Amino acid sequence: MSQSASKGHCILSHGFESGPDATKVAALALAAERLGWTHERPDYTGFDARRDMSELGDVEARQAHLLALATAAAGRGPLVLAGSSLGAYISGRVSLEVPVVALFLMAPPIRMGHLADLDSAPVPVSIIHGWDDELIPAQAVADWAYPRRARLLLVDDTHRLSDHVEASAQAFAELLEHLSLRERSARSAG
Numbered sequence: 001m002s003q004s005a006s007k008g009h010c011i012l013s014h015g016f017e018s019g020p021d022a023t024k025v026a027a028l029a030l031a032a033e034r035l036g037w038t039h040e041r042p043d044y045t046g047f048d049a050r051r052d053m054s055e056l057g058d059v060e061a062r063q064a065h066l067l068a069l070a071t072a073a074a075g076r077g078p079l080v081l082a083g084s085s086l087g088a089y090i091s092g093r094v095s096l097e098v099p100v101v102a103l104f105l106m107a108p109p110i111r112m113g114h115l116a117d118l119d120s121a122p123v124p125v126s127i128i129h130g131w132d133d134e135l136i137p138a139q140a141v142a143d144w145a146y147p148r149r150a151r152l153l154l155v156d157d158t159h160r161l162s163d164h165v166e167a168s169a170q171a172f173a174e175l176l177e178h179l180s181l182r183e184r185s186a187r188s189a190g
Contacts, residue, residue: 007035007179009073010040010079010176011066011069012028012039012087013042013083013090014042017048021041023162024168025082025084035177040069044057044086044087047059047062060115062090063093070097078179079098080103081095084106085107089108092108093116096119096120099121101124102123103125104125106127106128106161108144110136124179126153127151128153129141129155130155130156130161131155132156133157153167
């Protein structure tokens with residue numbers, strides 16, 4: 001499906017030491033396709049391998065790569081950024097620099113050591129997070145989501161959300177469907 005024939009475009013960012021074919025981002029890609037959205041899944045494994053930069057690799061280069069992709073995509077229509085863990089972090093940060101219509105964050109890190117805390121553009125945000133996340137406390141994510149009025153789905157899972165891949169895809173589909181409904185309403189009102 002061409003970008004012009006789609007409802008919009010999604011950039012799906014995998015987590016640290018994962019890859020573009022990871023289970024969660026692959027499930028999001030299928031959900032996007034079913035709903036008429038194009039997507040891409042960048043490969044950040046080269047940035048993650050740069051251990052000399054930090055224990056999480058070269059986060060700044062990873063973020064710059066997403067920024068370049070998002071900048072190119074934003075001019076072609078509605079753009080949604082989605083990511084898992086470190087992919088969620090860079091998606092939120094990039095949303096401050098590129099026009100996006102929504103964010104979908106899975107197990108988002110709220111604080112990243114010496115890096116800026118997670119922040120996001122004032123757009124619809126949907127989050128799925130595990131109650132038993134061993135890296136990022138659920139309460140910290142709830143506290144971050146509250147002032148943004150983000151949709152927050154807390155599930156009985158750990159950081160990897162491996163028991164909630166389908167729930168993640170469903171929550172993402174609900175976000176995309178909400179955006180499509182909003183667009184249809186705006187067109188009919190105008």
